[in-house]
Amino acid sequence: MYGLIGSFKAAPGRRGDLVKLLLAEAGALPGCVSYVVAEDPADDETIWVTEVWTGADAHKASLQLPAVKAVIAQAMPLIAAFGEHRETRPVGGHGL
Amino acid sequence: MYGLIGSFKAAPGRRGDLVKLLLAEAGALPGCVSYVVAEDPADDETIWVTEVWTGADAHKASLQLPAVKAVIAQAMPLIAAFGEHRETRPVGGHGL
Numbered sequence: 001m002y003g004l005i006g007s008f009k010a011a012p013g014r015r016g017d018l019v020k021l022l023l024a025e026a027g028a029l030p031g032c033v034s035y036v037v038a039e040d041p042a043d044d045e046t047i048w049v050t051e052v053w054t055g056a057d058a059h060k061a062s063l064q065l066p067a068v069k070a071v072i073a074q075a076m077p078l079i080a081a082f083g084e085h086r087e088t089r090p091v092g093g094h095g096l
Numbered sequence: 097m098y099g100l101i102g103s104f105k106a107a108p109g110r111r112g113d114l115v116k117l118l119l120a121e122a123g124a125l126p127g128c129v130s131y132v133v134a135e136d137p138a139d140d141e142t143i144w145v146t147e148v149w150t151g152a153d154a155h156k157a158s159l160q161l162p163a164v165k166a167v168i169a170q171a172m173p174l175i176a177a178f179g180e181h182r183e184t185r186p187v188g189g190h191g192l
Contacts, residue, residue, distance in 0.1 A: 003134045005101060005144060019187055027190045034130060034191030036148055038099045038184035048101060048184045050146040052132055052191070088134035088144045091115055094123045095130030095148070095191045 001033065001096075002056040003088035009045040009081045018047060018078045025067050031058025033096050045080065052090045097129065097192075098152040099184035105141040110174045114143060117171045121163050127154025129192050141176065148186045 010018045022037045029035070031054040040046035053059040062068050090096070106114045118133045125131070127150040136142035149155040158164050186192070 001134075003132065003144070003146075005146065023188045026188065029190075032190055034132060034189070036099065036130060036146070036186050036189040036192065038097075038148075038186040041183060041185050048099070048182065050101065050132070052134075086144065087137060089137050090132050090134040092119045092122065093130070093132040094125075094128055096132065 001090040002053045002059055003090040004049070004051040004053075004059070005084060005086040005088060006050075007040070007046055007048045007083035008079050009083065010047060011078050011080045012045065014078045015039065015045055015047060018075060021071050021075045021078070022047070022049065025065075025071055029062045029065070029068070031055065032062065033090075046083065052096055097186040098149045098155055099186040100145070100147040100149075100155070101180060101182040101184060102146075103136070103142055103144045103179035104175050105177045105179065106143060107174050107176045108141065111135065111141055111143060114171060114174045117167050117174070118143070118145065121161075121167055125158045125161070125164070127151065128158065129186075142179065148192055 034052035036050045038048045130148035134144045
């Protein structure tokens with residue numbers, strides 16, 4: 001499996017809008033096993049997204065889906081800065 | 097919901113054993129919505145664990161379960177160092 005752990009800061013006051021966008025396609029992506037959008041309780045801007053995919057190829061293919069491209073296009077203006085970006089190799093767990 | 101993103105380094109050569117331990121109770125914890133154990137592909141020691149719980153209280157209660165206490169006691173000697181530790185507030189996603 002292929003995993004991602006990432007964070008980014010929303011533009012001031014836009015975290016809620018950004019969260020909504022990120023969740024819009026969350027359940028409908030082929031090969032997406034887990035996709036969690038979380039707020040950082042320490043501030044009003046930071047969002048954490050943790051993902052598990054059947055493989056890196058599934059994740060890469062998702063970025064070509066029209067619906068995902070549309071979300072990314074709408075989300076980019078709402079992102080003030082990118083933070084952490086980690087690739088992982090999930091080996092098991094619960095909720096996968 | 098209550099989320100955790102954490103990393104730690106296994107003692108040399110013990111990542112596999114540590115992963116097995118971490119997965120032992122993964123599916124049986126009341127209030128645990130998602131629990132993903134992943135290796136960091138960049139080295140042979142780092143493990144990432146991302147968790148989602150119904151609430152901080154459920155997570156806290158899990159640490160008192162005999163089975164979890166046993167896993168922690170067995171795992172500690174296999175952990176060389178702790179890394180990231182982030183608390184998050186999951187708001188939605190897939191696989192929850």
